[in-house]
Amino acid sequence: MKRLAISAAVVATMAMSGTAVQADDFYKGKTVRIVVPSGSGGTYHLYCQILSRYLGKHLGDGTKVVTQNMPGAGGIKAARYMLNAAPKDGSYIAMINPGSIAMPGLRKNVGFETLKMDWLGSMSGRAYTIGVYHKSGINTVADARKREVIMGTSGKASTSYLIPAFMNKTVGTKFKIITGYKGGGAINLAMQKGEIEGRGNFYTGYLGVWPEAVRDKQVVFVARLGPDRPDIQHIPLLRNMLKTDRQREMLDILEVSFNVGQAFYAPNNLPSGRLAALRKAFWATVKDPATIKEAGKRHLPMRSQTPEQVLSAIDKVFKKPPQAFAQLSKMLGFNKKRKKKKK
Template sequence: MKHVSLSGAFSAVALALGLAAPAVNAADFKDRTITVVVPAGSGGTFHIYAQLVARHLGKHVPGTPAVITQNRPGAGGVTASNYMASAAPRDGTVIAEINPGSVVVPLLRKVAFDPRKFIWLGTAAVRTYTLAVWHDVKADTLESHKKTEVIMGSSGVGSLNYQIPTFMNAAMGTRYKVIAGYKGGGDINIAMERGEVQGRGNFYSGYTGAQPHWIRDKKIKFFATLGPTRPEVAQVPRLVDKIEGDINRQMYKLLEVGFNVGQSFHLPEGVPKAQVEILRAAFAATLKDPEFLAEAEKRKVPIITQGYRKVEAIIAEAYDVKPEVPKKLADILGLKKK
């Protein structure tokens, strides 16, 4: 087997990214354990993406550290982000996946984190978002949901599956009853099967990765899509086309930030530059790793990447917003920023 030095590999990746080559020091991570924080419970694709990164990142980090996952569910990802901002070690041994919907929460209410201060590594995937109901629900169109109450499952106010239907109630006159508090997508899926809830918001690949038989067996009916498009749901109405009124469109644009950020990973503020450069290069190498890509394909989750600079730019643009937009959205979502 041909041996490739880690330092050479890192230099090549760093140059390809336009970064200065990190000063590789295996002692920084040798015999250490890196933890990847999952902003949800197990059973959904947030957990799958974190698992994929954890399974393949270590071999690209000098010192070949062990990498594990740790679930920190709660408040639609806010619990995990608060932890990263206030308590996570600042030595490069803790990485977190963001819940995309939580990116704009600091604009809406007081929390402990500011995504602009996180040190971004990049994005594993940007994904199409869908709204769907269980197959036996007769009210299965946007128009019918203005007349009939539909119970939607959610993991909390920081999640898109809470924000989107709640916003739709105010902006479009739908009648969703949103039940929050589930630990993650896996628990919401169980609730749908049990009949506790009738529908949910979820990434399309959330079904292909965790419940592919639901699509195959037509267990769910899609009634709207958001974010990037994909051919399998091209005929399903686009929510953005149904929203009327300038202020409503501006609020929707703010909510859509989560789809553009996607399944991004970050470090807490304050990690030394040398460790940041090592981990950014390792993350980029992981996303190109043939074994990582093969496992993602096997688990039926897309890998559509973007670099950390793109994530930073998306978040910076989102926070450059007229104050009345997040204020009105916060009012709709029942949040107060103190």
């Protein structure tokens, strides 16, 4: 198993290394692309947009940084592209769709391994919620046990599929999950139009792009999970609704998505020094007062994590019992054998 030994001290040391300086020269005048694993209109896009505005000045003179949206399969499409097709010269980086982090342990042939990714770090972990539109008449998890509630998601690797599907099997909700939306913005719009009734979303996902959802109570929150926040104490914890240790182990696997949050990575096997340069520039960017100020204006948390912290959190989850992964995979409807068509 690959280990990544990097800390804040190591990041600082990179600034003095010859290989990092050489890689910095590579970025002068170049264009770097940040692959966004979703469509526009949501906070995944916002985080990438903010990073793109300030990363260039920490990479080299004249470096241009742009975003490239690549929605599909709840983030799997972007991860597969980055690790199997993207240029391996340091000109491409990407945000992981948080729901994709545990996928290698839950789905066969997913096409990437998060334990082997070359992580740059995370901009922030984030609290997660299950919410329904205020006109739905659903106010609690108990209400969602009584009738079918239509939920929207981009795909089955997205947290907006994983958590409602998990709740159906563990706490008895009747969420009907519709896949195929191109990102958070499209799902929010579908809620307001009445196409769907609810969704799973980061709490700050509303604050960043649809503040009225919280301010005017347009969304009713029935459950929460992931990192704590002082302003969400009134929302019931999903963990407290679970009945067995195995269910809590399975929730641990899912919660890595929220504890790691908005993490970024580069393709494997970059030329010598460029990964170090990217990590150095990423860390400088997330600690840049201008970055933090802009994120604050968008109500986006900035609780940055080093590559070491990101990998440690993922490694801890993949040490959970194989039985927990197998049972969770079955719960979520993964790895089903396809029936052969009769001739």
